[in-house]
Structures are given as C-alpha cells and as structure tokens.
Amino acid sequence: MSEKRFTRFRMAWRSLSFRIAVRYIVFLFALALLSPIIATRQPLLVKDGDGFHFPALTEWGRGNVGLQDFKNWDDNPDAFVIHALIPYSPGESDLLNSGYKGPFDEQLTRQSNGTLTGLPIRNWHWLGTDLRGTDVLSGILYGARISLAIGLLSSICGALVGLFLGGISGWLSVTGWYIRRGKFWSTVIVLPFILHILLMNHLPGGNFFWRGLMVLLLFLVGYGMSKMVESISFFNKTFRLSIDPFITRITELFSTFPKILIVLVFAGFLKPSWLNVVILLTLTGWADMARLVRTEILRVSSFNYLDAARLSGAGTFRILWKHVLPNAVPALAVMFVFSIALNILIESSLSFLGLGVPPGTVTWGTLLASGKEQVSAWWLVLFPGLVLSCSIAALQHIAEGLQIKR
Amino acid sequence: MVSHLFRRFLSFVIALAGIAICGFLLTRISPREAVRQQLGANISSSQIKEDFYIKRYEQLYRKLRYDRQVFYWSWSGLAVPDSFYRLPDKYKSEQLIELSAISGCPEKSIVFYQLLAQLQLVALTDPDPKVNDLAAFLPRASSVEQLRILLNNPAWKNSASAFRVAEVNKELLDLLSHSKPWKNWIPEIHFTFDNQFHYWLFGDGNWLTGEGALYSRGALRGDLGKSYRTQSFVKDEIKNPFLLTLKISLWSILICFLISIPIAISLIRYKHTQLVKIIQPSMIFIYAIPLFWMGTLLLMTFANPDFLKWFPASGIAPQGGFPADSSWWNRFLISLPYFVLPVICYIYGAIIFLSRILQASLLQELEMDYIQTARAKGLHENKVLYKHALRNSILPLLTITIGALPVMVSGSLLIENIFSLPGMGTGLVHSVQLEDHPMMIGYFILTGAITILAFMMSDFIFTFIDPRIRIQKTASGYE
Numbered sequence: 001m002s003e004k005r006f007t008r009f010r011m012a013w014r015s016l017s018f019r020i021a022v023r024y025i026v027f028l029f030a031l032a033l034l035s036p037i038i039a040t041r042q043p044l045l046v047k048d049g050d051g052f053h054f055p056a057l058t059e060w061g062r063g064n065v066g067l068q069d070f071k072n073w074d075d076n077p078d079a080f081v082i083h084a085l086i087p088y089s090p091g092e093s094d095l096l097n098s099g100y101k102g103p104f105d106e107q108l109t110r111q112s113n114g115t116l117t118g119l120p121i122r123n124w125h126w127l128g129t130d131l132r133g134t135d136v137l138s139g140i141l142y143g144a145r146i147s148l149a150i151g152l153l154s155s156i157c158g159a160l161v162g163l164f165l166g167g168i169s170g171w172l173s174v175t176g177w178y179i180r181r182g183k184f185w186s187t188v189i190v191l192p193f194i195l196h197i198l199l200m201n202h203l204p205g206g207n208f209f210w211r212g213l214m215v216l217l218l219f220l221v222g223y224g225m226s227k228m229v230e231s232i233s234f235f236n237k238t239f240r241l242s243i244d245p246f247i248t249r250i251t252e253l254f255s256t257f258p259k260i261l262i263v264l265v266f267a268g269f270l271k272p273s274w275l276n277v278v279i280l281l282t283l284t285g286w287a288d289m290a291r292l293v294r295t296e297i298l299r300v301s302s303f304n305y306l307d308a309a310r311l312s313g314a315g316t317f318r319i320l321w322k323h324v325l326p327n328a329v330p331a332l333a334v335m336f337v338f339s340i341a342l343n344i345l346i347e348s349s350l351s352f353l354g355l356g357v358p359p360g361t362v363t364w365g366t367l368l369a370s371g372k373e374q375v376s377a378w379w380l381v382l383f384p385g386l387v388l389s390c391s392i393a394a395l396q397h398i399a400e401g402l403q404i405k406r
Numbered sequence: 407m408v409s410h411l412f413r414r415f416l417s418f419v420i421a422l423a424g425i426a427i428c429g430f431l432l433t434r435i436s437p438r439e440a441v442r443q444q445l446g447a448n449i450s451s452s453q454i455k456e457d458f459y460i461k462r463y464e465q466l467y468r469k470l471r472y473d474r475q476v477f478y479w480s481w482s483g484l485a486v487p488d489s490f491y492r493l494p495d496k497y498k499s500e501q502l503i504e505l506s507a508i509s510g511c512p513e514k515s516i517v518f519y520q521l522l523a524q525l526q527l528v529a530l531t532d533p534d535p536k537v538n539d540l541a542a543f544l545p546r547a548s549s550v551e552q553l554r555i556l557l558n559n560p561a562w563k564n565s566a567s568a569f570r571v572a573e574v575n576k577e578l579l580d581l582l583s584h585s586k587p588w589k590n591w592i593p594e595i596h597f598t599f600d601n602q603f604h605y606w607l608f609g610d611g612n613w614l615t616g617e618g619a620l621y622s623r624g625a626l627r628g629d630l631g632k633s634y635r636t637q638s639f640v641k642d643e644i645k646n647p648f649l650l651t652l653k654i655s656l657w658s659i660l661i662c663f664l665i666s667i668p669i670a671i672s673l674i675r676y677k678h679t680q681l682v683k684i685i686q687p688s689m690i691f692i693y694a695i696p697l698f699w700m701g702t703l704l705l706m707t708f709a710n711p712d713f714l715k716w717f718p719a720s721g722i723a724p725q726g727g728f729p730a731d732s733s734w735w736n737r738f739l740i741s742l743p744y745f746v747l748p749v750i751c752y753i754y755g756a757i758i759f760l761s762r763i764l765q766a767s768l769l770q771e772l773e774m775d776y777i778q779t780a781r782a783k784g785l786h787e788n789k790v791l792y793k794h795a796l797r798n799s800i801l802p803l804l805t806i807t808i809g810a811l812p813v814m815v816s817g818s819l820l821i822e823n824i825f826s827l828p829g830m831g832t833g834l835v836h837s838v839q840l841e842d843h844p845m846m847i848g849y850f851i852l853t854g855a856i857t858i859l860a861f862m863m864s865d866f867i868f869t870f871i872d873p874r875i876r877i878q879k880t881a882s883g884y885e
Contacts, residue, residue, distance in 0.1 A: 196593035200483055214591065253421050257857055258816030261834075265850045268838035269435055345696055349820055352698050353835050368702055372824060375705050375719070376712040385699035393694035 012401035021394035039086040039138035048079035088135035098133030128379035151344035154281035162289025170297030182235035190222035254287030296328035341395035425854035467494035485589035510586030651829040658752035670764035701824035720826035767799035812857035
C-alpha cells in the first residue's frame with residue numbers, strides 16, 4: 001500500500017519541466033529560509049581577541065533581521081571576519097551607490113584613508129541598487145521570504161476554512177441533516193442566550209469561568225427541554241434541515257467577486273501588517289476550495305464502496321476521513337498549489353500599489369513599484385518581475401502536472 | 407424556463423443586496439471619525455470655539471443618524487441598551503455602558519451621569535487648580551474604581567463643590583447597592599424602522615419618493631455621501647472615472663475578440679508548421695506573466711527616454727490639452743498613442759485565454775460529419791473554418807467575453823495605476839491611500855454591481871441563445 005502513495009507526483013516527476021519547476025520552488029524556499037544568513041550586513045563569523053562571534057546568527061536568533069544597531073567589526077584590523085555572501089541587509093541604503101546604480105555601472109566604496117575607489121567584486125551590487133542605494137538582490141531574497149510565507153500561510157488557512165465549510169455543505173447535501181423538531185426548537189430558544197453570553201463584552205464578573213459555567217448550564221437546560229418536549233408526538237418527528245443552499249450561495253458570491261478588489265477595499269480599513277494580508281487572503285481564498293470540496297464529495301459519494309463501508313458499520317467520521325478524503329486529495333492538492341500562486345500574485349499586486357505590508361518592508365511588489373518610478377533603471381523592473389513570474393509559472397506548472405488527465 | 411430565469415435573477419438580487427450591506431457595514435466602522443471628517447479639522451484651541459465645535463459635531467452626528475441602531479434588529483443585554491453604544495461622545499458612551507452594566511439600571515445611570523456632569527461644570531470654574539484637574543478627569547474615568555478614586559480625592563474637601571461630591575458619592579453607593587447585574591445575561595432584541603441602514607438605503611426624506619431629504623437621498627437613489635477629500639458628491643466624483651474605465655474595457659473586449667478569432671483559426675490551420683510549435687508554448691508562458699510586470703516592462707521598453715520613446719508614459723491627453731480647433735477625429739488620433747500600452751496590457755492575457763478556448767472548441771467541431779461533407783464538396787479550407795466551424799463554436803466565446811468585464815475592471819486597478827489613467831482603478835487606490843471611506847465604498851458597490859450584472863447577462867444570454875440548455879433544464883425536471 002505504501003508503495004502506491006504519491007503516485008500522481010511520481011508520474012508527473014517523469015516530465016523534465018515538472019522536475020525543474022519543483023526544484024526551482026524548493027530552491028526558492030531554501031533561499032527564503034536562509035536569507036537572514038545569506039544577505040546581511042552582519043558578518044557570519046568574527047574571530048578577535050575575545051574569541052569567536054557569530055553576529056548574523058545571533059541577530060537571526062533574536063528575530064531581528066533587516067536594519068539594526070550595527071557594530072562595525074571591520075574597524076578592528078586584527079579581527080578575522082567572514083562576511084555573508086551578499087553583505088547587504090534589505091532596506092539598508094548604501095549612500096555611495098545611491099541613485100539607481102545598475103549592475104554594469106561604476107560602483108564606489110570609500111577606503112579607510114578617505115579616497116573613493118571602485119567597489120571590490122565581492123561587495124558588488126550584482127543586481128544594482130535603487131534610489132536610496134538599497135541592494136536589489138538582497139531585497140529579492142527577503143521578498144521571497146515574505147511572498148512565500150504569506151502565500152503558504154493564507155493558502156493553508158483558506159484550505160482549512162474551505163475544507164470545513166465545503167465538507168459540511170457537500171456531506172449534508174449527500175446525506176441530509178435530519179433533526180427532531182423538539183431538538184431544533186429548543187436549540188432555537190437556547191442558542192440566542194448562549195451567543196449573547198459568548199459575544200457580549202460588557203458583563204460584570206463575566207470572566208471565562210462564569211461564562212463557561214453559564215453556557216454549560218444553558219446547554220443542559222436546552223437538552224432537558226428537548227427531552228421533555230419530545231414526549232409530545234408533534235415534537236418527536238424528524239425533518240430535513242437544509243443549510244447546504246445557504247453555504248453554496250455564499251460560496252458562489254465569494255468566488256465570483258474579483259478577489260483583488262475585496263482585498264484592496266478591506267486593506268484600506270485595516271492597519272498595514274502582513275498578518276492582516278493573510279487574513280484578507282484567507283477571507284477571499286476559501287470559497288474556491290469550498291466549492292471544489294463540495295463537488296468532490298458529491299462525486300465520491302456516488303461510488304458503491306461508500307455504501308459498502310456504511311453497511312459494514314462505519315461511522316460518519318470514519319467514512320469521511322478514510323473513504324471520502326483520500327479520494328478527494330489529488331484534486332485538492334492541485335487547487336492548493338494554484339491558490340498559493342494566486343495569493344502570491346495578489347500580495348505582490350497589493351504591495352505594488354503600496355498597500356498591505358507596512359511601509360519600509362521590501363517585497364517583490366515594492367521593488368517593482370520603485371522600478372515603475374524610474375523606468376530607465378531596467379534592473380529594478382526586470383529581476384524582481386522575473387523571479388515573481390517564474391515562481392508563479394512554476395507553481396502553476398506543478399499544479400497542472402498534478403492534475404488528473406482525463 | 408421562465409422560472410429558472412426568475413430563480414437566477416433572484417439569486418443575483420440577493421448577491422447585490424449582500425454587497426450593498428457589506429458596503430454599508432464598512433461605512434459604519436468608525437462613525438465618530440466619519441462625522442469629524444465631514445466637519446473638517448478643529449484648528450482653533452480657544453475654549454469657546456472648541457465648545458462650538460463639539461456642539462456642531464453632536465448636531466451633525468445626530469442629523470446623520472449615527473445615534474440610531476445600526477440595523478432593523480438590534481441585539482443588546484437588558485442592562486445596557488443599544489443606544490448607549492452609539493452616543494456622539496466616546497467617553498460618555500464608555501462611562502454609561504460601564505455604569506449600567508454594573509448597576510443593571512440604565513435610567514438610574516443616566517440620572518447619575520447628569521449629576522456627575524453638573525459636578526464637573528461647577529468644579530471646572532473652581533479657583534483651585536487641583537479641583538479643576540480632577541473635574542477634567544471625571545468624564546474620562548472608564549471604570550467605577552477610577553471614579554471612586556477621583557471622588558475620594560482629599561482635594562475636594564476644601565472646595566465649594568464638596569457637598570455635591572458627597573451627594574454624588576451617595577448616589578453612586580445607592581446605584582451599586584441596588585444593582586441588578588443578572589440583567590446583563592439576558593439578551594434583548596429590538597426592532598425598529600428608525601435605524602441607520604434604513605436611512606442609508608432610503609435617505610432621510612420620504613422613503614418611497616425621497617422628498618424632503620436634507621442630508622441624504624439614500625443609497626437606492628445613488629446618494630452615497632460626500633468625499634472627505636473634495637467635499638463633493640461621490641456620485642459626481644465617480645462618474646468620469648467610471649466612464650473612462652468602461653470605455654477602455656469595452657474597446658479592449660472588442661479588440662481582443664477581433665484578434666483572438668483569426669489567431670485561433672490560423673493556429674489550427676497551420677498547426678503542423680514549426681512556427682506554431684514555437685508560438686504555442688510561448689503563449690502559455692506570456693499568459694503566466696503578472697499584469698503589473700507586463701505593464702512596467704512595456705513602460706520600460708516603449709516609453710523609456712533612454713531606449714524607445716514611442717509612446718507617452720502617462721495620462722490620456724497631452725499636457726496642454728487638445729488644440730482648440732481640432733475635430734473629434736483629430737482628438738482621437740492625438741490621444742490614440744496614450745491608450746496603446748494600457749490596451750495591450752488589458753488584452754494580452756485575454757487574447758491568449760480566448761484563443762485557447764476557441765481553439766479547443768473548434769478542434770471539437772472539426773471532427774463533426776458536416777465538416778467532412780463541406781470539405782468533400784470541395785469548399786476552400788478558409789470557408790470551412792470561418793463559415794461552418796466558427797459559427798458553431800463562437801457561442802461559448804460570447805458568454806466568456808461578457809463574463810470578462812469584471813476581470814477587466816479589477817485589472818484596471820493595476821493598469822491604470824501604472825499608466826496614470828484617471829479611471830476607476832486609480833480612483834479606488836487613491837481613495838484607499840487617503841482613507842477616503844465614502845469614495846472607497848462607492849467604488850466597491852459600483853464594481854460589485856458591474857460584476858453581478860455581467861454574470862447575470864452572460865447567464866441569461868447563454869440560456870436564451872443555446873437551445874440545448876433550455877431543453878436540458880426542462881428535460882431534467884428543472885421547471
């Protein structure tokens with residue numbers, strides 16, 4: 001059984017372009033994870049009179065990446081210093097090379113005696129600088145960090161919400177939700193009280209304990225009420241409660257509306273932070289996943305072996321987990337990878353417009369926006385855009401490779 | 407079929423209402439800030455002017471009905487009425503909520519608050535500066551503990567308002583000793599037509615005819631308030647950008663429709679040549695290019711003073727305006743280069759998408775028997791493709807094209823910003839950047855309406871044109 005796992009991935013792995021795309025994404029991930037030690041102004045290793053120091057690693061450990069108080073280790077002539085591969089932090093300006101220096105322009109540095117000379121090759125700005133003299137290559141690496149983090153996180157959250165709502169909607173439209181009238185009406189009576197206790201913020205002495213106790217009490221009251229009422233024959237009958245149409249309508253609305261517009265308008269009302277961007281992308285991204293989950297459940301539910309499982313006494317949860325979900329996973333994986341690409345695209349569009357992430361953060365979108373300001377600085381437009389397009393194309397290609405060929 | 411159409415129509419109307427409610431709720435996020443924005447900033451620091459400002463602020467707040475409940479139904483505890491949350495003064499609101507939450511008695515809390523206000527008024531004129539400070543802090547005490555500490559301050563003892571303080575203290579004790587905190591645990595649902603949503607939707611005049619409206623004629627009649635930035639009506643501010651965006655979108659759709667048909671057909675006709683085998687995959691790659699990168703690349707290549715300066719980089723007309731005696735044709739020719747790059751941006755993705763779809767449906771169609779017959783008759787291949795196959799496979803293209811309108815509108819967000827066209831996208835992004843909430847909501851609702859109308863149109867056209875759908879719907883017992 002275990003040999004047959006990831007069959008679709010193995011089949012797709014045979015194609016060269018799929019392999020390239022997967023390797024590119026893995027490489028990008030590695031760069032994004034390691035960017036605090038690849039591109040930083042702090043040296044990786046210093047050996048001086050006090051022994052060994054690892055400034056870049058300690059800064060990374062403190063979660064302090066980017067601009068920080070900088071101790072100039074190079075001032076000490078006795079120290080043995082190993083710099084990072086790209087000795088520039090993102091957003092840090094190199095004043096001597098400010099004002100859009102291209103990769104082939106003359107780049108300067110100041111020697112200790114005050115004379116200006118050409119920049120040594122290992123400090124070279126390989127992909128040029130922008131107006132403030134920020135290194136573009138280091139910005140691209142950090143942009144990968146932010147883009148991938150936001151894309152992955154928001155896709156995971158969106159997938160979870162979509163899985164939950166789509167699962168409820170799909171499964172209930174298959175089996176139906178039959179509920180006793182007594183239970184239903186006692187829920188209708190008790191639920192407002194429970195919601196009130198949970199949601200009201202002005203309750204004197206309303207701490208967690210008392211609220212929990214009250215909710216429990218109300219729950220018991222509702223349960224008792226339903227049991228008492230069900231002795232009457234009218235309340236003892238079951239009826240079908242359909243919530244599937246409501247969820248489907250909402251899902252349709254969310255998936256038809258242009259995503260970037262919702263994100264943009266809501267971003268105007270929220271504080272700029274990357275967590276808010278994740279929340280907004282989740283809010284707009286769940287609908288596609290929910291729709292897919294629903295159709296997948298409807299497709300799988302027509303198979304005979306589900307009846308067989310039910311006949312052999314499997315419960316709802318077991319059927320969903322062991323029989324429905326494994327059949328739906330391939331399609332969901334495809335959708336998941338697609339949604340990562342889409343979320344990365346929306347995030348970079350948003351930061352291209354100067355919204356979403358807090359000002360001062362370097363992302364692919366902000367790099368492209370600074371390229372728009374000065375169109376003759378071709379390196380500012382070409383390189384971030386190339387990395388972004390390649391990432392999106394690679395993710396889309398992976399998703400297409402995983403798709404079922406019917 | 408009629409019932410199917412009606413049902414679709416109903417679901418679209420529900421979607422529109424959902425968008426309108428969403429937009430409305432966005433306007434209600436910070437009512438106090440909204441009123442302050444409409445009054446303009448309070449520049450003067452003198453006490454009299456500040457009092458006047460507060461008076462005007464409260465007046466406007468009530469006239470704009472921000473003190474009413476938000477929706478037809480309000481939900482609150484029995485102890486704290488919903489209206490306490492919607493007072494113009496933030497501190498008064500907080501204090502009243504706290505007081506009545508603890509005492510469970512809103513009426514008594516109001517009486518107590520009035521006593522406190524009187525005390526503050528008197529104490530502010532006290533010669534002792536310490537008492538003045540205490541009085542200034544009184545309305546800001548957000549909890550009963552803070553209030554007690556303020557009232558038990560020894561500085562009151564020697565002041566003229568000592569007896570008032572004693573009275574207030576007694577009232578406070580009375581309020582707390584007769585408290586009914588259990589009232590908080592019971593929800594109260596209140597229904598009234600006198601609510602914010604009703605006024606937002608129908609205006610403050612007659613709800614049916616809109617007569618006698620003073621401040622707002624209602625969102626149903628297109629009144630969404632005034633822009634914070636320019637103080638002119640949202641409707642007038644949006645009109646020109648909307649027309650420009652609509653014009654560009656419609657032109658782009660037309661152009662891409664006209665281009666993608668010959669592309670698809672020639673891709674099929676010459677599918678065995680080397681050129682097509684190169685073009686086909688590169689089209690897929692171009693399709694993956696993000697819109698804003700394409701835009702900046704075009705700017706960098708064709709509007710770059712250092713490289714090729716073929717097209718202007720921004721705007722829709724020359725800086726000095728058109729020559730005075732130019733005819734509309736001349737104006738069109740003058741402004742044409744301004745639209746070339748944006749329109750390319752609009753259509754490159756759509757052309758590839760449409761031609762791929764058309765190609766697929768044409769290939770399906772070419773396997774039919776009647777194509778064989780046409781070829782056997784000796785018809786020219788062009789005639790077979792254009793006259794026979796295309797007519798049958800153009801249907802899905804039509805609906806997809808109409809459905810592309812919202813995509814165009816959301817694409818305009820980026821394109822118009824890159825090329826600085828004064829359209830809806832630029833307007834929306836600017837209003838988001840300047841936190842001009844009424845404009846944002848205007849754009850949001852308009853775009854939502856366009857989206858839903860476009861989907862409705864493509865759905866209806868599909869149902870009307872394609873007889874197969876009608877028959878299927880009836881056959882499967884849809885009606």
